[in-house]
Amino acid sequence: MASHTPIDIIMTNLYEVDFFEWTKIQARALQEHNTEALDWDHLKEEIEDLGNEKLNAVNSFLKRLIEHRLKLDYSQEIYPRNHWLKEVDNFQDEIEDRLTQAILNKLDISKQYERARRFFLREYKLDIPQKCPYTFEELMTRYPLNND
Structure with a gap:
C-alpha cells in the first residue's frame, strides 16, 4: 500500500472540493517543474478524460453530420433544406476545429x-x-454555397 504524504492528501481533498483551484495549482506546479506538488493520479485521469472528451465530441458531431447528410440526400422535403445545409456546415466546422x-x-x-x-x-x-454510403472525405466536403 502506497503511503500518502500530506501534500497528496491536501491535493486529493482540493481535487474533490474545488476542482478549479486544483487545476490552477497543478498548472503552476507543471510550469515550475515542481514534481512534488503534482497530484499524479488525478492528473493522469484528467489527461485521459480530456482526450476522450475530444474524441466523443468529434464522434457526436460526426453522427449529427451524417444524419443531416442523410436528410439532404434522401428526404424530398424542400423547406428545411437550407437549415440542414447550415447544420452540415456547422458540424463540419466543429469537426475541423x-x-x-x-x-x-x-x-x-x-x-x-x-x-x-x-x-x-x-x-x-x-x-x-x-452501411454508410459516405467516406470521411465525402462527409467533410462542403456543399456549394449556391446549392448547385
Whole structure:
C-alpha cells in the first residue's frame, strides 16, 4: 500500500472540493517543474478524460453530420433544406476545429452511421443504405454555397 504524504492528501481533498483551484495549482506546479506538488493520479485521469472528451465530441458531431447528410440526400422535403445545409456546415466546422490525426485514427464512421441512421429512420420511413454510403472525405466536403 502506497503511503500518502500530506501534500497528496491536501491535493486529493482540493481535487474533490474545488476542482478549479486544483487545476490552477497543478498548472503552476507543471510550469515550475515542481514534481512534488503534482497530484499524479488525478492528473493522469484528467489527461485521459480530456482526450476522450475530444474524441466523443468529434464522434457526436460526426453522427449529427451524417444524419443531416442523410436528410439532404434522401428526404424530398424542400423547406428545411437550407437549415440542414447550415447544420452540415456547422458540424463540419466543429469537426475541423477538433480533429487531429490521433482522433481521425480512432473515428468509427460505421458506428456513427448506425446511430445517425437510427435517428433518421425515426423521423423518415425511407429506404436508406444499411452501411454508410459516405467516406470521411465525402462527409467533410462542403456543399456549394449556391446549392448547385
